[in-house]
Amino acid sequence: xxxxxxxxxxxxxxxxxxxxxxxxxxxxxxxxxxxxxxxxxxxxxxxxxxxxxxxxxxxxxxxxxxxxxxxxxxxxxxxxxxxxxxxxxxxxxxxxxxxxxxxxxxxxxxxxxxxxxxxxxxxxxxxxxxxxxxxxxxxxxxxxxxxxxxxxxxxxxxxxxxxxx
Numbered sequence: 834x835x836x837x838x839x840x841x842x843x844x845x846x847x848x849x850x851x852x853x854x855x856x857x858x859x860x861x862x863x864x865x866x867x868x869x870x871x872x873x874x875x876x877x878x879x880x881x882x883x884x885x886x887x888x889x890x891x892x893x894x895x896x897x898x899x900x901x902x903x904x905x906x907x908x909x910x911x912x913x914x915x916x917x918x919x920x921x922x923x924x925x926x927x928x929x930x931x932x933x934x935x936x937x938x939x940x941x942x943x944x945x946x947x948x949x950x951x952x953x954x955x956x957x958x959x960x961x962x963x964x965x966x967x968x969x970x971x972x973x974x975x976x977x978x979x980x981x982x983x984x985x986x987x988x989x990x991x992x993x994x995x996x997x998x
Contacts, residue, residue: 845961852961857888857953860897867927868958872937872951883953891938891952894922927955 845852851865858869871877876884892898920942927936939949987995 843965843967846965847963847967849961849963851958856898857892860892861924863927863955866958867936867955869938869953870956872954874940874950875952887952890920891922894920895924895938922952923949 841853844850852868854863854865855869858867861869863869871881871883876887878884889898920940922938922940924938925932925934925936929936934949935951936955937951938953940952941947941949944950
């Protein structure tokens with residue numbers, strides 16, 4: 834069990850419960866009962882994960898994550914040299930009752946007249962059932978191979994003399 838703890842990603846599969854919080858979820862101050870998942874307007878990679886560049890941009894804009902230089906600080910008076918879209922992000926916290934929007938991080942871009950677009954949704958954390966019976970698999974493997982391994986290690990004569998005692 835001790836060596837299994839080093840494989841934290843397996844813990845929900847073996848023991849059940851919730852997955853550990855990700856860095857962004859901790860930086861946002863989400864409770865352990867909540868998770869951040871990609872919203873409809875999130876940029877996804879081929880595996881369905883959020884684009885790390887977009888995550889950095891969001892965290893930088895919201896001044897989360899400890900970066901000393903951020904897009905929020907750099908939005909000063911000087912004109913932009915690039916052709917990047919002007920994007921603004923805002924958070925609708927969990928439990929807010931004066932908003933019609935569900936909890937999450939929204940982008941207000943130029944599409945749809947500046948309507949808020951859900952980039953990251955704050956949802957209830959999934960409760961996983963144990964799916965990998967680790968201790969049963971180990972016990973079965975030991976039961977199947979211990980006797981043979983003992984015989985190979987100590988020889989049949991020693992095993993026979995120990996069996997008579």
